[in-house]
Amino acid sequence: MKTTKHEVNADVSKNHVNKSVASAKSKSFTTKAMVTISLLSALSYVFMLLESPPFIGFLRLELSDIPAIIGGFTYGPIAGITIELIKNLIKAITATKTAGIGELANFAISVAYVFPASFIYKKMQSKHKTFIAFGAATISMTIAGFLVNYFVTVPLYASLYGGMENVLAGAAVIPAIKDKFTLILYGITPFNIVKGIFTGLVGHYTYRFLKNKLGS
Template identity: 65%
Template sequence: MKASENNTMNGNYVRRSVFTTRAMVTVSLLSALSYVLMLLESPPYIGFLRLEFSDIPAILGAFWFGPAAGIVIEFIKNLIKAITATKTFGIGELANFVVSVAYVVPASLLFRKLKGKYKSVLAFSVATLSMMVIGFLMNYFVTVPMYAKMYGGIDNIVAAASMVPGVKNMFTLILIGITPFNLVKGIFLGIVGHLTYEMLKKVIHE
């Protein structure tokens, strides 16, 4: 067995170093795929939130090589998007990076540490909670205030979410408008991430 690999006794997964040549090539490919998937996004929700599959390659990379790989994939994806195709002067990409890392890191740490039939459920549940909390803080202190400066004030941002009952100011916008979206996104990523990992598990463990 190579020093960079640590096979578990029950064969559930293989830990590999993110610094091997194979790992760096794989992370690069996953980063490129993540960027492409980021461009295939849903129609906007309350102006600037979109659902897409770009975090799935980061989840796979983090499950395979560890949290650092997931962070690298998220960073490269958002950096390329900020340089080549941003519609928000990098604000959306910054928010996406922070919130996505808040999801991928705890998911991968728990998935690689836990054992048992329901480890995916627990890992993705904690990851979703983490994304909701970090997303709330990020939006309240950074993202929404920056959007407000860009689009002429917080009233314009709140007006974009007028279809959501109860949204009256920045706090309610984030609590009622954005946080439930992150809950749905976390569940969505968990289901798709788990199914994708299970389909590719044999390839990943070769």
């Protein structure tokens, strides 16, 4: 069957229209993603400002990583990291009490959680991927938290609050805590494990509720 010149031109025009529609959809998705990430960043910042009762000393459970988890699960790990970055930049500029050092430490620990969680969730094809993602994220955050707290956060709070003795006094409810190392090992590390599990549970059910609305 012979193809006419008119039919060829029609096919070319149809392909051009399809490409234009696909490009428009791509731009629309990008715009939607940017707007969603901006809103999640603002929500994350608000959650960061809300303080819960202290666990030990300066340790508090918070919900500010939940929007980053939602963004990471929806658009990928870079989106989650971006939300954490924006949250901590705004806090460092507007409400820091540590000259930005606390926000830098928070960013490092949060990224150690959000990146592996969202990366595994997006890449793994398994019905258990959510459990594996949050398990790996909790382990990653616990390790990162130990290092960041040992070298940055605990020394920072010691300098702000009159020495290591005052920091240790806040953890006096745990008799095994005698120095900086045992403070992190017996006080902060268990807290980070609890925080990882808490964030995973809340993040999982929140994402399930919002998944269809966000359009992953």
